[in-house]
Amino acid sequence: MKLRPVLVTLALVALGLWMGGMVALGAIAAPVVFGMVPAPWSADAMTVVFRRFDKLAVACVIVVLAVEAALAMLRDRKIERLDLVRGALVTFAAAAAVYVAAVVSPRIEALHRGGAIRGLGSAGEELNAIHQVAERAGKVELVLAIAVIALHIASFTRRPAAPQKRD
Numbered sequence: 001m002k003l004r005p006v007l008v009t010l011a012l013v014a015l016g017l018w019m020g021g022m023v024a025l026g027a028i029a030a031p032v033v034f035g036m037v038p039a040p041w042s043a044d045a046m047t048v049v050f051r052r053f054d055k056l057a058v059a060c061v062i063v064v065l066a067v068e069a070a071l072a073m074l075r076d077r078k079i080e081r082l083d084l085v086r087g088a089l090v091t092f093a094a095a096a097a098v099y100v101a102a103v104v105s106p107r108i109e110a111l112h113r114g115g116a117i118r119g120l121g122s123a124g125e126e127l128n129a130i131h132q133v134a135e136r137a138g139k140v141e142l143v144l145a146i147a148v149i150a151l152h153i154a155s156f157t158r159r160p161a162a163p164q165k166r167d
Contacts, residue, residue, distance in 0.1 A: 007070050014059075014060040015145050015149055019142055022057075025053055026135070034046065051105055055101070057097045061093075086152065089144045090148055093144035096137045097141055100137045100141075104134045107130050108134065111130070118131065
């Protein structure tokens with residue numbers, strides 16, 4: 001299928017944007033902003049940045065899921081275990097990204113807008129706990145996305161199964 005390399009490339013670009021954004025924000029931008037910009041402006045800025053990133057992440061999720069669906073529909077051979085595993089990993093990573101965008105980030109934003117400071121009082125403890133959920137979800141998304149990339153590479157290096165004979 002000549003469309004397969006194009007679809008996989010599209011998925012890999014989306015995965016790269018998604019993963020790169022998470023690393024750039026979580027490992028680089030957030031520590032610098034929170035370390036150099038005084039509160040509450042640091043949280044104001046990063047809340048806007050993370051909410052915008054959530055939109056990009058969800059768009060990337062949609063692209064990756066659409067590619068997996070297209071690959072399944074265009075398949076000229078039986079679905080292999082590698083394809084099922086990749087599809088499951090994409091689904092779990094997508095669910096984590098959507099959960100963060102739809103539940104976690106809005107809760108962090110609401111707590112911040114309400115004046116919560118991480119670690120101070122009950123609202124601050126909740127903010128700290130939900131922030132830890134966001135960090136864990138991001139790490140899970142990153143690991144799953146790396147695994148999906150590896151499985152796409154493996155699918156190109158494997159010999160394809162012989163097409164099934166149709167009577």
